[in-house]
Amino acid sequence: MDIYAASDEVLPVAITIAVPTGFAIAIPPGYEAQLRARSGLALRHNIVLPNAPGTIDSDYRGEVKILMLNLGSEKYHIRRGDRIAQMVIAPVIQAMPTAVKVLPTTDRGEGGFGSTGRQ
Numbered sequence: 001m002d003i004y005a006a007s008d009e010v011l012p013v014a015i016t017i018a019v020p021t022g023f024a025i026a027i028p029p030g031y032e033a034q035l036r037a038r039s040g041l042a043l044r045h046n047i048v049l050p051n052a053p054g055t056i057d058s059d060y061r062g063e064v065k066i067l068m069l070n071l072g073s074e075k076y077h078i079r080r081g082d083r084i085a086q087m088v089i090a091p092v093i094q095a096m097p098t099a100v101k102v103l104p105t106t107d108r109g110e111g112g113f114g115s116t117g118r119q
């Protein structure tokens with residue numbers, strides 16, 4: 001769902017600003033809200049959410065704020081009512097890791113960071 005700015009804000013270059021949204025939310029236990037950037041802001045204005053996806057915990061009762069970072073070369077003006085992010089409600093799996101001495105083997109093994117698909 002779309003998230004809107006609750007006030008006018010200026011995003012200086014290369015500084016993260018917490019932009020107010022004017023709302024709080026009570027998310028049921030076992031779920032969280034994830035805040036994501038808008039592709040249009042990223043593509044046209046180099047505005048990103050540095051912590052994306054921002055997490056709204058189910059026990060959080062404060063105002064939801066959108067952390068926004070201007071990676072462009074000029075300050076960017078947000079107007080009250082602008083769509084600045086999008087929010088998704090997602091289930092949270094409570095995992096309980098078990099310590100082992102050896103992991104099960106796989107074809108990949110310890111390869112990562114671009115190790116697959118090479119000619």
Ligand SMILES: O=c1ccn([C@H]2C[C@H](O)[C@@H](COP(=O)(O)OP(=O)(O)OP(=O)(O)O)O2)c(=O)[nH]1
Binds near residue numbers: 035051
């Ligand atoms: O983009 C964000 C990220 C977080 N929050 C709020 C809701 C969230 O539940 C709370 C804490 O966020 P997070 O767990 O990511 O922060 P932390 O740095 O781990 O701090 P804390 O110790 O408060 O959990 O701050 C926002 O409003 N916007």
